Amino acid sequence: MSDLVIHNLHVNIGDREVLKGLDLVIEQGKVHALMGPNGNGKSTLAYAIMGHPAYTVTAGEILFKGQNILELEPDQRSRLGIFLAFQYPVAIPGVSVANFLRTALNSRRKAVNPEDKGIPIPEFRRLLRERMDLLKMDHAFAGRYLNDGFSGGEKKRAEVLQMATLRPEIAILDETDSGLDIDALRIVSEGVNALRGPGMGVLVITHYQRILNYIKPDYVHILLNGSIVECGGPELALHLEEHGYDWIREKVNS
Amino acid sequence: MSPVVVTRTRKTDAQPQGAPSSLPFHREMMKTSAGAPDFLQDYRSRAWEAYERLPLPAITDEAWRRTDIRPLIGSAFVPQHLAASAAPLAAPDPALLASLTGETHGGQIVITPSGVTVQLAEELAQKGVIFTDLATAERQHSDILANIIGQVVRADEGKFAALAAALANNGVLVYIPRHVQLEQPLHSLLWGPGAGLAYFSHLLVWVEDGASLTYVHESASPTESAPALHAGLVEIYVGAGAKLRFVELQSWGEHVWNFSHERARVARDGSLDWIFGAVGSRLTKNFSDLDLIGEGAAGRMSGFYFTDGSQHLDHDTQQNHLAAHTTSDLLFKGALKDQSRSVWQGMIYVAPGAQRADGYQANRNLVLSPASRADSIPGLEILADDVRCTHGATVGKIDADQVFYLRSRGLNSQEAERLIVEGFFDPIMQRIPFDGVRERFQSAIQAKMG
Numbered sequence: 001m002s003d004l005v006i007h008n009l010h011v012n013i014g015d016r017e018v019l020k021g022l023d024l025v026i027e028q029g030k031v032h033a034l035m036g037p038n039g040n041g042k043s044t045l046a047y048a049i050m051g052h053p054a055y056t057v058t059a060g061e062i063l064f065k066g067q068n069i070l071e072l073e074p075d076q077r078s079r080l081g082i083f084l085a086f087q088y089p090v091a092i093p094g095v096s097v098a099n100f101l102r103t104a105l106n107s108r109r110k111a112v113n114p115e116d117k118g119i120p121i122p123e124f125r126r127l128l129r130e131r132m133d134l135l136k137m138d139h140a141f142a143g144r145y146l147n148d149g150f151s152g153g154e155k156k157r158a159e160v161l162q163m164a165t166l167r168p169e170i171a172i173l174d175e176t177d178s179g180l181d182i183d184a185l186r187i188v189s190e191g192v193n194a195l196r197g198p199g200m201g202v203l204v205i206t207h208y209q210r211i212l213n214y215i216k217p218d219y220v221h222i223l224l225n226g227s228i229v230e231c232g233g234p235e236l237a238l239h240l241e242e243h244g245y246d247w248i249r250e251k252v253n254s
Numbered sequence: 255m256s257p258v259v260v261t262r263t264r265k266t267d268a269q270p271q272g273a274p275s276s277l278p279f280h281r282e283m284m285k286t287s288a289g290a291p292d293f294l295q296d297y298r299s300r301a302w303e304a305y306e307r308l309p310l311p312a313i314t315d316e317a318w319r320r321t322d323i324r325p326l327i328g329s330a331f332v333p334q335h336l337a338a339s340a341a342p343l344a345a346p347d348p349a350l351l352a353s354l355t356g357e358t359h360g361g362q363i364v365i366t367p368s369g370v371t372v373q374l375a376e377e378l379a380q381k382g383v384i385f386t387d388l389a390t391a392e393r394q395h396s397d398i399l400a401n402i403i404g405q406v407v408r409a410d411e412g413k414f415a416a417l418a419a420a421l422a423n424n425g426v427l428v429y430i431p432r433h434v435q436l437e438q439p440l441h442s443l444l445w446g447p448g449a450g451l452a453y454f455s456h457l458l459v460w461v462e463d464g465a466s467l468t469y470v471h472e473s474a475s476p477t478e479s480a481p482a483l484h485a486g487l488v489e490i491y492v493g494a495g496a497k498l499r500f501v502e503l504q505s506w507g508e509h510v511w512n513f514s515h516e517r518a519r520v521a522r523d524g525s526l527d528w529i530f531g532a533v534g535s536r537l538t539k540n541f542s543d544l545d546l547i548g549e550g551a552a553g554r555m556s557g558f559y560f561t562d563g564s565q566h567l568d569h570d571t572q573q574n575h576l577a578a579h580t581t582s583d584l585l586f587k588g589a590l591k592d593q594s595r596s597v598w599q600g601m602i603y604v605a606p607g608a609q610r611a612d613g614y615q616a617n618r619n620l621v622l623s624p625a626s627r628a629d630s631i632p633g634l635e636i637l638a639d640d641v642r643c644t645h646g647a648t649v650g651k652i653d654a655d656q657v658f659y660l661r662s663r664g665l666n667s668q669e670a671e672r673l674i675v676e677g678f679f680d681p682i683m684q685r686i687p688f689d690g691v692r693e694r695f696q697s698a699i700q701a702k703m704g
Binding site for chain 2: 050052069073074075077078079083084086089090091092093094097099100103104107108111141145162166
């Protein structure tokens with residue numbers, strides 16, 4: 001069990017500084033919501049935590065399980081227990097959901113034990129069926145090519161299926177609510193809620209309060225112009241829903 | 255059975271200046287076994303004359319524009335069957351002898367420098383099936399050989415076709431009589447180890463009306479330090495209502511200059527499922543033609559290739575719709591690493607009067623290193639007015655976003671790239687009805703990806 005501690009994080013995309021000294025602690029077992037208007041650095045934070053090569057960290061550190069994960073490759077971060085549900089999941093034509101998940105599980109096993117022969121197929125099938133049932137997914141989904149021709153809702157559900165299969169300790173959901181109709185949103189949220197617990201910290205990135213009706217946050221943080229400007233409980237999200245972001249801009253500027 | 259010989263000419267210029275002029279072969283290398291029937295002596299002499307008459311292909315020839323064989327000139331090659339036996343040559347990899355189709359072989363031929371083994375199930379022989387090496391066929395089945403040799407591929411179609419026809423000391427004859435349906439696959443292996451050697455092969459696959467066959471042929475050798483050469487002919491006939499599934503696997507060592515002229519002629523309502531797998535050779539120039547000569551004839555061509563190092567693979571395909579209601583469907587997919595290069599040049603031809611022809615061709619390439627290069631040249635020549643023909647050609651790279659996405663799930667960069675490449679080849683795998691062949695391609699991907 002470990003918190004994810006972000007300290008004074010500065011991140012550039014090209015020459016432009018997007019995160020300007022961000023501090024945030026994602027506590028194990030808690031759900032944190034990260035809100036803020038578009039273009040203020042929410043997705044940049046998600047990518048920087050995961051280690052996307054286009055995002056350059058110029059200062060700061062991200063500590064998890066006693067190490068600065070900025071020194072790790074994206075796959076090492078994943079194997080350490082960090083998961084990012086992408087806002088725009090990438091299609092991998094020709095690779096089925098099942099084949100992909102089995103490969104991902106086996107990569108983890110092999111990293112622990114290079115001699116590992118991989119998860120036995122019957123065990124994997126059972127695991128996958130169980131996780132798909134949790135998310136009310138048709139089992140035929142496992143045979144489809146990953147994100148290839150998926151609807152917006154299917155892509156988001158596939159992200160949560162991956163999360164449910166890989167069982168991370170820190171999960172970042174980057175606008176998982178965008179593009180979902182109300183039914184899909186409920187199913188995805190129920191899936192996340194079923195996985196919540198003392199062993200998983202969650203960061204829900206959104207700019208709508210709507211998903212927070214389903215995934216109740218313990219804390220709400222507001223990201224504006226590259227840093228966290230306000231923290232509070234669930235009532236902060238409701239306040240934003242009602243009053244928008246202008247009051248917080250005024251408060252920051254004054 | 256008297257198939258019409260239809261010829262598609264490829265533009266051949268006169269010998270250009272400065273073109274290489276000779277290979278180290280001469281007339282005396284022709285097989286002159288005392289017992290060879292006259293028609294074969296004639297066939298080989300005429301082929302040799304064509305070989306002498308035809309210029310060496312040069313990059314000024316359209317078909318050879320992207321495949322330069324000048325580095326071949328000056329290499330010394332001795333036809334393997336004339337080579338003095340010096341150091342013992344490697345024996346075939348036992349893995350190459352296993353069935354790839356999940357069925358026990360109905361027959362197997364293994365051709366190696368130290369000899370030929372031929373096996374054919376007794377009940378198949380009793381049904382009149384002929385499956386034997388060419389040298390044996392000369393002696394025992396010369397009547398059938400006389401009717402079919404040179405009928406589908408003409409010896410004078412190209413310099414290397416003529417060379418192979420003249421010097422082919424061995425090969426395979428497959429003959430399936432009318433209405434004989436083989437459940438068990440036939441399998442042959444041409445094993446060609448050694449440096450400084452030249453191998454010539456001639457495959458004849460004749461499936462008579464209403465018959466059916468699955469046949470797997472492999473050419474393979476370990477990689478040597480000095481060059482070797484293979485020139486081959488493949489002649490296929492699929493009779494009316496007959497069905498052939500033909501898998502050709504090429505894993506020559508990376509020292510081999512490999513040339514082949516292949517054509518399948520499919521009669522009325524016949525069908526051919528033709529699968530190519532190419533991972534070997536230093537350089538390959540392969541001409542593969544599908545001639546749909548009878549109404550309702552159908553052919554599918556599926557190609558898998560993967561190059562690395564400084565390999566150069568050139569596949570030149572033709573889908574010739576020469577009758578109405580014919581269907582062709584070609585998909586070739588390749589991946590390239592290091593400084594390797596591939597060429598695919600394809601043509602769908604629809605003859606006048608071949609109405610309701612349906613032709614498809616697609617070539618997809620995945621370029622895995624900045625120094626590798628894939629050329630993809632589709633073509634249509636349509637002389638009938640009621641047809642449907644479509645084609646597509648793409649050359650792409652691995653997308654960095656795909657790699658990051660997979661790495662974010664714990665796959666290291668090598669595993670991520672391998673999975674993307676496997677996914678890229680999946681549409682080809684889907685077309686292959688044999689687990690063993692798919693597994694062979696999978697392990698080729700593993701080996702090439704490192």
